[in-house]
Amino acid sequence: EVQLVESGGGLVQPGRSLKLSCAASGFTFSNYYMAWVRQAPKKGLEWVATISTSGSRTYYPDSVKGRFTISRDNAKSSLYLQMNSLKSEDTATYYCARLGITIAAFDYWGQGVMVTVSS
Amino acid sequence: DIQMTQSPASLSASLGETVTIECRASEDIYNGLAWYQQKPGKSPQLLIYNANSLHTGVPSRFSGSGSGTQYSLKINSLQSEDVASYFCQQYYDYPWTFGGGTKLELK
Numbered sequence A: 001e002v003q004l005v006e007s008g009g010g011l012v013q014p015g016r017s018l019k020l021s022c023a024a025s026g027f028t029f030s031n032y033y034m035a036w037v038r039q040a041p042k043k044g045l046e047w048v049a050t051i052s053t054s055g056s057r058t059y060y061p062d063s064v065k066g067r068f069t070i071s072r073d074n075a076k077s078s079l080y081l082q083m084n085s086l087k088s089e090d091t092a093t094y095y096c097a098r099l100g101i102t103i104a105a106f107d108y109w110g111q112g113v114m115v116t117v118s119s
Numbered sequence B: 001d002i003q004m005t006q007s008p009a010s011l012s013a014s015l016g017e018t019v020t021i022e023c024r025a026s027e028d029i030y031n032g033l034a035w036y037q038q039k040p041g042k043s044p045q046l047l048i049y050n051a052n053s054l055h056t057g058v059p060s061r062f063s064g065s066g067s068g069t070q071y072s073l074k075i076n077s078l079q080s081e082d083v084a085s086y087f088c089q090q091y092y093d094y095p096w097t098f099g100g101g102t103k104l105e106l107k
Helices: none
Strands: A003-007 A010-012 A018-025 A034-039 A045-051 A068-073 A078-083 A092-099 A106-109 A113-117 B004-007 B010-013 B019-025 B033-038 B045-049 B062-067 B070-075 B084-090 B102-106
Touching: A003 A092, A018 A034, A018 A092, A018 A113, A034 A068, A034 A078, A034 A106, A045 A068, A045 A078, A045 A092, A045 B084, A106 B045, B004 B084, B010 B019, B019 B033, B019 B084, B019 B102, B033 B062, B045 B062, B070 B084
Parallel strands: A010 A113, B010 B102
Antiparallel strands: A003 A018, A018 A078, A034 A045, A034 A092, A068 A078, A092 A106, A092 A113, B004 B019, B019 B070, B033 B045, B033 B084, B062 B070, B084 B102
């Protein structure tokens, strides 16, 4: 059974940093692209970052480029999101998601972790 | 960026009814489209990918269609467990973008 379990969320002040983790199990982690998607309270979904199987390629929208860094450790089957210079608009539930091998859609999602940016 | 416009924003339907949700892209996305279902308090789940392919384990009452800039999700014979929000997403080009969502309720 595919499982994605996020951790590391919490309350953080504007301008500070936070690092999210996602522990994967039930599949060969190193074979899959992985991503982070967020959802502000009562809002829609926003793609945040994608990383290739080896970690050599990463992709971000302009809203987080230069502030967020996605990374992975295939030996530990773990995905990370380093978030710097946090803003109030980064407040959201952050989901770790797997991309299907033959499709670019997010075929499995974690339960999500809440990040609140507030003074 | 490719804008995804989803309609309606909310929808009320009766059990057994057929429901259709629309998604329009600001440019051709060549069937690079997925539909997700999100039940209250839960994470999203993939329903449809490549515009019309049913994800593993998804009931056959769900179907996707469309091409170019216009896509739709149809739910046949609405069940109580289908009460949820539905989102479309394009993955044809970066940045990947989502529609605003459709909240489906029972009448």
